[in-house]
Amino acid sequence: MIRTILFALLFLFLFDRCAQQVSPTGGKKDSIPPNLVESVPVNKTLNFKGKKVELFFDEYVVVDNINQKLVITPEADNPYSYKLNGTSVLLTFKNNFKDSTTFTLNFGDAIKDFAEKNPSKNLKIVFSTGSSLDSGRVYGVVKDIQTNKPIFDALVGLYNISDTLDIAKQKPYYFSRTDSSGVFSIENIQTKTFKLVAIDDKNRNMLYNARDERTGFLNENVTAGVDSISYNISMYLSDNTPLKIQRTTPRVNNYAVIFSKPVEKVDVTFMNKDTLPYLLEQGTSLKFFNVQPHPDSTLVKLVATDSLGTTTEFEQKIAFQQPRGKERQKDPFSLTTLPESNKPLENTFTYKLILNKPVQYLDDKKITLITDSLSHEPLSSFKWEWNANHNIVLISAKSFAKDSIKWDIPKGSVISVEGDTLARMFIKHPVLNAEDFGIIRGRVVNADTASNYIVELVDEQFKLISRIQNTTYNFQNIPQGKYLLRVIVDKNKNQKWDTGEMAKGRQPEAIYYLPDKVMLKANFELNDINIVIPK
Structure with missing residues (x-):
């Protein structure tokens, strides 16, 4: 009897182990996405009055970031929750949908199969809360104007026409997002006239952020139709936010005025008899250099011009930090060239010496152009000039070299407004061979x-x-x-x-x-x- 019971327990244990479900270790990988077999409401339902939408698939599915990926047009402002039930997904909305309106729920790749995470393709449900479906369509292509490349995932919106349209504060009434080819299609919309606008919408709030998002628009309004034409939209950066002084950085050697966005140029007017050398660095930082003697503070008027051609005036007090040590610590003095070192040069060439500080002294008789190590010609024998800020030397020169052209810049031949100099530099270029x-x-x-x-x-x-x-x-x-x-x-x-x-x-x-x-x-x-x- 005991032997029989033990045998039965062993049989049940082995049977249970054999019956356990495990993932298959081999075989062909599942590449088939889940298919929608039924929906409630059925696609293109009329007179829908419910608050729930349920989708049924032919296999187990998972939901991936549906709150970001589900696009509902027109924008419903109707919060929802979702519940995953194996092979179905149930959306429950807080409010009834607006009456006599056609709604489109485009799920993108938010619903995927359980095993391999293949997204369901072209998953979209359309229904109307009225007695007919809107049949209008607006479609086209979005590209970046400077690269001519298609823009992926740009928000393309249709806005109700208004004299006070502000895409930084108003969301589109209908919208879509571009695919990897820059193509967009806004379907099942009212056949009326709209303003067509595209924005990057990086934070996906459906509002335009001028500081770092591209935009594009059509001058003419568009009329949604069943067979409307294809529209081409070119997108570009256009930061129209007001220019401000974001912060200032006072130091012993210099005083930096940091703007809130890049500027094309800055005109500086000193409000008293004092003057200071200055440079605009990387389009956003205007740096004044501390040269003696000067008053404890200097008042300047700044007229800054941004990329849109808009000018803004500021008054700014320049006050350097007081030195604490015996000797002021200076930023390194450096030089770059254009063309860059080792780039081939023609025998007749134009050239730039670019310094990171304004220069108070340059000896054009000590700086020489060496031709094939034989001929030494001083900079003074060529045509050269400073830029407005005295930190770029523009040179027009000619050599008779066969192999190489080299600049010799001795120590002490260039002295900055801070009194420091460059270490001796040799800048070499091969002579360009046209072949x-x-x-x-x-x-x-x-x-x-x-x-x-x-x-x-x-x-x-x-x-x-x-x-x-x-x-x-x-x-x-x-x-x-x-x-x-x-x-x-x-x-x-x-x-x-x-x-x-x-x-x-x-x-x-x-x-x-x-x-x-x-x-x-x-x-x-x-x-x-x-x-x-x-x-």
């Missing part, structure tokens, strides 16, 4: 004589290689590689690209790209590479 480089030539087709044109050659990372202001271009001595060509329509002829500003209804200056990349080989000439401007 190692190529040429790209072409013109702008359909150019308008009323506008100015800037043709730019950029690499695949959109780094500027060369630019010319004309309707014809001839880019010489270009290294072998792949490049992009673009043309800026400089309407206001200020020799730079200007961004747009939606609040003023101003579009950015147009940029047109050559559709295909240019592939250049060494010692090759590419002619008639023309950029067409649409008529």
Whole structure:
């Protein structure tokens, strides 16, 4: 009897172990997404009055960040909770949906299968709280104006037309998000007229943050239709927030005024007889240097111009910290060049010496250009000049070198306003061999004589290689590689690209790209590479 009982217990133990469910260790990986088999309400239901939406799938599913990924249009302002029930997902809304309105619930990739996390594709439910479904549609493509690349996950919104439209405070009535190709489609909307706007919406609050989010808009209103045209939207950065002095940093050697956003330039007027050298660093920091003698404090008027051309005036008192030690600690004095060291130079060239502090003394007879270690010509024999802040030397020079060109900058030949000097520097460049480089030539087709044109050659990372202001271009001595060509329509002829500003209804200056990349080989000439401007 005891033996029988023991045998039965052993049998049950072994059977239980065999019956345990474990994940399969082999076999083909499941790549099939969950399929929607039923929904309540059924897709395209009319006269829906409920507060619950339930989706039923053909396998077990999980929910992934549904509060961020579920897009409900028009924006319902109707909080909901969700419950996962194995193969179904139940949404329970707090309030009834607005009457006589077509709603679209687009789930994106918020619902995935349990095993491999494959997202359900094109998961969307449409229903109407009235007796008919809205059939309007607005669709198109969103790209970045400066790179011509599609923008993924941009918010594209339709706003009710209003003279007081403020996308920083108003959410769109209908909206969609772009896919990886920059394509958007807003469907099942009222067939009426809207304002079409795209924003980055990085924080996904559906409001525009001008400081760090791109935007784009159409000047003309759009009318949603069953077969409406495709709209192209170009997005750009346009920080129209008021310029402020964010903070100041007083030190013994210098005094920095930090702006709340980058500025193009700052005009400085000293309100008394005192003057101080200064530099605008990285577009946001205006640094004044402590040179003796000067009063304990200096009052200045600053007129700063931002990227939108807006000027703002400030009055600022400059007061340096009092020294505490016997000797003031100075920031290192440094020099960079353009072109950079070791970059090839033609025998006739333009050149920049760029210093990180204003300079009080430069000996142009001690700084020399060495040609193949034989010829030494002082800087004074070439044409050179300072920039306005006395920290950049602009040089036009000519050499007869065959192999290398070298600058010799002895110690003591350049002295900053703080009284420090550079260590001796040798800056070397090989002489450019034209056979190692190529040429790209072409013109702008359909150019308008009323506008100015800037043709730019950029690499695949959109780094500027060369630019010319004309309707014809001839880019010489270009290294072998792949490049992009673009043309800026400089309407206001200020020799730079200007961004747009939606609040003023101003579009950015147009940029047109050559559709295909240019592939250049060494010692090759590419002619008639023309950029067409649409008529």
